[in-house]
Amino acid sequence: MLSQNMIDQLNHQINLEIYSSHLYLQMSSWCVHKALDGCALFLNQHADEEMMHMRRLLNYLHETGSLAVLGPVDAPPTQFHSVTELFEKIYAHEQVITQKINHLVHIANTEPDYSTLQFLQWYVAEQHQEEFLFKSVLDKIKLIGTDGQGMFFIDEEVKKLATTKAAKVASEAMPTPGE
Ligand code: OFO
Numbered sequence: 001m002l003s004q005n006m007i008d009q010l011n012h013q014i015n016l017e018i019y020s021s022h023l024y025l026q027m028s029s030w031c032v033h034k035a036l037d038g039c040a041l042f043l044n045q046h047a048d049e050e051m052m053h054m055r056r057l058l059n060y061l062h063e064t065g066s067l068a069v070l071g072p073v074d075a076p077p078t079q080f081h082s083v084t085e086l087f088e089k090i091y092a093h094e095q096v097i098t099q100k101i102n103h104l105v106h107i108a109n110t111e112p113d114y115s116t117l118q119f120l121q122w123y124v125a126e127q128h129q130e131e132f133l134f135k136s137v138l139d140k141i142k143l144i145g146t147d148g149q150g151m152f153f154i155d156e157e158v159k160k161l162a163t164t165k166a167a168k169v170a171s172e173a174m175p176t177p178g179e
Helices: 004-033 037-063 083-110 114-144 150-173
Strands: none
Touching: 004 037, 004 083, 037 114, 037 150, 083 114, 114 150
């Protein structure tokens, strides 16, 4: 059984994950509008991942006999000056999410609530991966540069990331022989 404070905090995180999904879907739409199909695909996939993050929290609340509460979600920004600015915003957003996860871990640790503490370890590892992923995209953008054909090559590189990720998800979903 969870404390009311923990239920409230997890519900707050549910809304943040939905916001993250809306943010990346909106950014994906901006990329489509700018003919950046690779970036659009990558962000569209990531919007789906954020909903998966939300569903994990939702299921955990259900498993602990708690009520999940979906509150209002802020509208994401719709305009960006450049793809560099867009990915800088994502990287900053993920760093905020990491702080939020750390805060949840801190609460679980101090209550103490060891079940939630263990549940949150998945998010701790995921945030490490997400920060690494978006930092690597930003590094590529800086390396290639956005002048001339730079944008084309950046879009191709980001498309490769999306394709690699899709292949990984598909292989993980495939049953191994004997299963
Ligand atoms: Fe991008 O990790 Fe959830 O919010």
